[in-house]
Amino acid sequence: MKKVILLVSAVVMMIVLLAACSDDGNGESVQQPGTTPQEAGNAEETQDTAAQPQDGETVTITFFNTSAEINDVFEEMFARYNELNPNVIVELIPTGIGGGQQEQLQALYAGGNAPTILNVDPVNVIEYAVHLAEFTQENSPWLWTYGAEGVVEAGTFDGRVLGAPWSVQGFGLLYNVRVVNEIFGGNFDRNTINTQDALRDFLETVEAAGVAGTLLHGANWSMGAHFLSLAYALQGTASSDGINFLYSLMDGTQNIEDCPIWRGLMDTFRMLVEHNYNRNDPLVANYDQDVLAFGEGRSATMFMGDWAWSVMGGFQGVDQEYGFLPVPWSNNPNDYGNTQIVMVIPKLNAVDASRSTPEQRQAAFDFLGWMHTDPEGQQFLLDAGFFMPFTNVRDDIEYNSMVQATAWYADQGRTINFGVFDYISADVWIETGNLMLQYMSGFITRDQLAEGINSYWRAQQ
């Protein structure tokens, strides 16, 4: 008995000891280097006082990066920035491609080690809004001076500018220019694909020539975040149109099957599924293999975005010329979406206010200004193949053909506003994307798909 009492009291002692060591949430135990506890505690209130780092004092800021494919690019960029500004050190907090990014950021915040700069999806900026500092004309004049049209709005949530975008990406039906020209005798005009019937004729002609009409990547992110979300984005040209549609699904005033755009899109989807290169085993979802098959001309089109170049560019013996086709959902060429492709802002840079000092915040805004709008900073991202939404970007850049295809639509204003993407969290695309995959592979009917989508959104109120 005595032994048990001794053991229990020792355990209790340990737990008390551990509890005493843990952070009580006032930020003192995770105080940033070079600050007094008072400064750290007051960080939230004094967030907009632009204070320049004083001479000789080194400011260290951290950069949490979810654009995992370019961790190296950021490291080189930060090293160069440090050469130019010896008193500012930017440290990279890298993440891996694919999973684990959200959890890593949650762990940093829960542990009181919030990064100074976040490079995250727009939906995360909404989630972390209470912790973020606002971009203003005083602390970040570059955003207003050089931001292309819509750039400031893209990072504005509830009237506060919390994020700055640094790249724009397009997605739709990518087509292989060589393959299509061979089949259509060299005179294919992408403008002709503006109705469902035109797309059907196109796919049938291609299949008759022995090439698969299209390639659908059977992953929930592609089908959920991109294809299904088209139905939300096409509700209107303003972001709010799509977002209000989502709210109407949530509160039950709208059922997805009552929406003609969704019904039309699902007809198009069925058509694509029938001509899918992967139709024998549609859910393999091997990204590299799919991109390779498309690059080698085994399918004429692929539902994907210009980011596919980051993989395609690494392959030998694949075609180099690609263009975009819209995903038409009706037979009226004038319907919104039948002649446009989606433009999406995949990532936003945000600055944390909860754990940073005013010096760190200003250093972060200044660094972002250099990265986004200084020719030398921009060059790192341009070299990595990104299309940057700033007015002072060099105009002699040779972009890859996929980015050029996006720019071709952007130049003509033929773009779909994908502001609704701000509400497409990982949970949304995993759950609704899985429903799309079930429909794609014939495990559920369209009615069951609609029911699944409705009940998913109803549960999100």
Next chain:
Amino acid sequence: MKEKVRLRDIGSFSVFVLPSLFVFSAVLLAPMLYGVYLTFTDYNPIHGASNFVGFQNYREALTDTVFFRQLGITIRYVIFSTILSNLVAFILAYLLTSKIRLKGLARTGFFTPNLIGGIVLGFIWRLIFSNVLTVLGQQFDIGILSTSFLTHPDRAIHALIIVTVWQYAGYLMIIYMAGFMSIPKDVQEAASIDRATGLRKVFSITIPLMVPSFIICLFITISRTFMTYDLNLSLTGGDPFGSSRLATMHIFQMAFQGGRFAVGQAQAMILFVVVAVIAVSQVLLAKRFEVES
């Protein structure tokens, strides 16, 4: 004098027990208790601050039909993995303790999969299921192999079970081999004198004397397969469309991607209770079959 002995006891207790007790409390007990506490709050890692909400999270966890569906799939996975891996391990151990050639090599070969981590194992088998078997299936026109195991809801679970058996069989084999070798020779000889041969000896002598090995192996497989996450993540990732998501992955999805941390934590507690009840009752039940040689 008595006082001195007592002091010495406390001294040796502090030296030998306190360090491990500290580690045990720090990495197991404290997080566990904190986890229990979180299930009664609306904690969220982004906003941190939490309010007491009573049993709300448990109510939500218990009304999550998907969780119970995934728990059902997990139980099916656990049952098949446990039976098959123990059966395979037992047969391997039996063969490798009898007189056959190249025993050492075979032993190493069968044990190796256990040394490969779950994540790597998953990626290796993913390649085999999706790229090797499908090519074979298409070449030789074998219907079942021509499409990937990982793209069909039922077959994805079968794939998980196959890899789990492959991973654990070698490890369990070692425990069974130790069991085989610890059976006293005289009992075997006595059985032989009584003209018991082959299977009769296995069922009447070997198996009853090896109950302790079975208890250990069953406990290991049941508790580990219930907690499988790494293999699930890298082999199927829950695909196709979430059908091969085991309970742990559902909890992870709920907590971190669905943003409902406390509900996920409550489901983790439910899973803990289920596993504890099954594993402990298995041990207690099996103890009844133990015999002395």
